[in-house]
Amino acid sequence: MLNIALPKGRLGEKVYGMFARAGYECEGVLDPGRRLIFENEQKGVRYFWVKPSDVAIYVERGAADIGVAGKDILLEHGPDVYELLDLRVGICRMAVAAKSDFHDDPERTLRVASKFVNIAQNYYASRGRDIDIIQINGSVELAPILDLSDVIVDIVETGTTLKENDLHVIDTVVPISARLIANKASFKFKNSAIVSIVDALLPLTEENT
Amino acid sequence: MNIDVSALKYDERAIFALRSLYSAYGYSYYKMSKFEEYDLYVRNKDFLVSDSVITFTDTNGRLMALKPDVTLAIIRHIHDEPGVVQKLTYNENVYRVSQKTHTFKEIMQVGLECIGAIDDYCICEVLELAALSLRRISPHCVLDIAHLGILAAIIDDFSFSERSRADILRCASEKNAHELRSICRRSGVEENKAQALLDLVSLCDRPREALPKLRALLGKSGSARLADQLAQLERIVGVFAGTDVEDMLRVDFSVVNDLNYYNGIVFRGFVEGVPTGVLSGGQYDRLMRKMKRQSGAIGFAIYLDLLERLNTAAREYDVDTLLLYDRGDSPERVRACVKELAAEGGSVCAQKEVPQGCRFRRLMKLTESGATPIEGHA
Numbered sequence: 001m002l003n004i005a006l007p008k009g010r011l012g013e014k015v016y017g018m019f020a021r022a023g024y025e026c027e028g029v030l031d032p033g034r035r036l037i038f039e040n041e042q043k044g045v046r047y048f049w050v051k052p053s054d055v056a057i058y059v060e061r062g063a064a065d066i067g068v069a070g071k072d073i074l075l076e077h078g079p080d081v082y083e084l085l086d087l088r089v090g091i092c093r094m095a096v097a098a099k100s101d102f103h104d105d106p107e108r109t110l111r112v113a114s115k116f117v118n119i120a121q122n123y124y125a126s127r128g129r130d131i132d133i134i135q136i137n138g139s140v141e142l143a144p145i146l147d148l149s150d151v152i153v154d155i156v157e158t159g160t161t162l163k164e165n166d167l168h169v170i171d172t173v174v175p176i177s178a179r180l181i182a183n184k185a186s187f188k189f190k191n192s193a194i195v196s197i198v199d200a201l202l203p204l205t206e207e208n209t
Numbered sequence: 210m211n212i213d214v215s216a217l218k219y220d221e222r223a224i225f226a227l228r229s230l231y232s233a234y235g236y237s238y239y240k241m242s243k244f245e246e247y248d249l250y251v252r253n254k255d256f257l258v259s260d261s262v263i264t265f266t267d268t269n270g271r272l273m274a275l276k277p278d279v280t281l282a283i284i285r286h287i288h289d290e291p292g293v294v295q296k297l298t299y300n301e302n303v304y305r306v307s308q309k310t311h312t313f314k315e316i317m318q319v320g321l322e323c324i325g326a327i328d329d330y331c332i333c334e335v336l337e338l339a340a341l342s343l344r345r346i347s348p349h350c351v352l353d354i355a356h357l358g359i360l361a362a363i364i365d366d367f368s369f370s371e372r373s374r375a376d377i378l379r380c381a382s383e384k385n386a387h388e389l390r391s392i393c394r395r396s397g398v399e400e401n402k403a404q405a406l407l408d409l410v411s412l413c414d415r416p417r418e419a420l421p422k423l424r425a426l427l428g429k430s431g432s433a434r435l436a437d438q439l440a441q442l443e444r445i446v447g448v449f450a451g452t453d454v455e456d457m458l459r460v461d462f463s464v465v466n467d468l469n470y471y472n473g474i475v476f477r478g479f480v481e482g483v484p485t486g487v488l489s490g491g492q493y494d495r496l497m498r499k500m501k502r503q504s505g506a507i508g509f510a511i512y513l514d515l516l517e518r519l520n521t522a523a524r525e526y527d528v529d530t531l532l533l534y535d536r537g538d539s540p541e542r543v544r545a546c547v548k549e550l551a552a553e554g555g556s557v558c559a560q561k562e563v564p565q566g567c568r569f570r571r572l573m574k575l576t577e578s579g580a581t582p583i584e585g586h587a
Contacts, residue, residue: 060485061484062483062484062485080485081383082383082384082385082463083383083385083387083388084384084385084386085387086387086388126372183484184463184479184484184485184486185479185480185481185483185484185485186484187384187413188351188353188413188459188479189349189351189479189481191413
């Protein structure tokens with residue numbers, strides 16, 4: 001039996017649709033009520049919904065054999081897992097945004113607000129830019145408006161929220177999408193089951209291009 | 210000394226089993242100090258699993274560290290002996306920052322080092338001992354094996370930038386073929402050569418299936434260096450053909466150790482029930498050069514803290530018999546009663562009150578007529 005951690009929410013529902021089309025459907029997954037775990041014994045899969053940011057932990061710690069996590073989470077937390085497929089859904093980007101009148105003064109330490117402090121730090125370290133990182137857990141767009149930071153590093157999907165707050169993207173850090181990840185030990189002991197799912201999902205990811 | 214093995218914890222039993230295995234192959238026990246000069250670790254920081262080291266100033270003013278690694282300390286204390294191979298085993302605590310909790314943890318490691326005039330036999334012996342160690346821990350185990358020389362030769366052949374090299378090694382360790390493909394495209398690598406690299410990192414097969422695939426993937430490259438490395442991997446793995454060890458082996462190039470320290474054969478062991486690798490090892494001639502040693506070396510370590518998860522047989526009771534006595538009971542009477550109950554078998558704990566949370570199989574009270582079961586608890 002393969003334990004599969006799916007991220008709660010719209011992205012997870014879309015991803016489950018891919019698993020179902022790949023031949024790994026399971027009754028009740030999309031209509032969970034209070035149930036937490038859904039099993040299709042015949043197909044050898046057991047699904048459970050978890051908070052998107054927790055999927056990588058479930059997989060890394062072996063509670064789930066495979067799971068689907070955003071690339072943002074994988075880059076931020078660096079779990080020790082295999083990243084087997086880019087599912088090409090949930091496509092967005094991690095970007096640097098600032099007020100429209102922002103000018104980067106290299107003589108000053110750049111103040112960067114973000115939920116993704118590791119991603120932001122690695123990005124600026126690769127450019128040799130000295131920054132003051134400010135960890136914020138919500139409404140990151142407020143930071144430059146209230147002069148808490150010079151720029152923000154955050155996920156940008158359409159850019160509408162930025163535009164409404166007079167912010168604009170000044171650089172793309174990394175493209176983001178949902179990835180199929182696997183626990184390293186599970187990949188050894190349940191190899192054929194995991195490889196079968198990967199092979200079944202692969203053509204569907206190409207449809208998402 | 211009589212040792213009741215059943216009273217030992219899982220990791221303690223593993224230490225006994227593994228040490229006897231290694232000593233049967235002539236590995237001598239190496240005992241080292243808890244501390245080493247900090248300087249040793251600063252100069253080889255990249256070799257360490259975590260950057261942070263617990264330091265303190267010794268009474269003579271020297272900056273010392275609680276050792277975060279065993280291999281560096283062993284290399285520092287041994288001397289090259291031409292033509293000789295020194296075979297050492299150890300079980301030591303190391304002090305590292307946990308990547309999960311970001312706090313220091315004490316981790317018990319058991320391992321061995323084979324240092325000196327390393328040849329193919331030495332590599333095979335260490336691999337076999339790694340495989341047998343895993344089997345002693347659990348019958349359900351896998352030993353991934355790769356040859357870093359093969360990966361390094363391919364990367365060198367493609368002339369990647371320094372940054373791309375690091376990204377490629379990370380992608381290999383993640384089996385991340387999609388990102389690897391992007392890096393190859395960005396770096397202008399021909400599609401067929403890139404595909405060979407992608408197929409290489411996706412490999413996870415038993416040697417009899419993996420080696421023909423590898424030959425097909427790498428055979429056409431025309432690189433003499435690559436052919437040499439592949440031939441060595443085939444020779445080493447070929448030694449185990451038709452043995453139990455062969456069934457445990459998986460050729461898997463996601464085993465990526467630091468190329469600045471490791472070369473040649475690298476491996477990682479997994480046991481079912483533990484979500485991460487419990488054994489890690491490889492050939493580290495480059496580290497030996499960095500530490501001004503002329504000889505080669507190969508070794509591995511097993512992380513005993515991870516084996517806790519295998520100890521699933523939870524104890525039902527803390528003690529078989531809990532014997533309650535009063536303040537007025539003489540020590541002689543209590544002692545005699547404990548002895549009598551212990552002679553019936555099982556453990557006996559004498560207390561004046563029932564300790565909070567204590568789980569016992571039966572509860573007895575010391576009365577004038579001796580140990581009497583307490584109703585409802587007998």
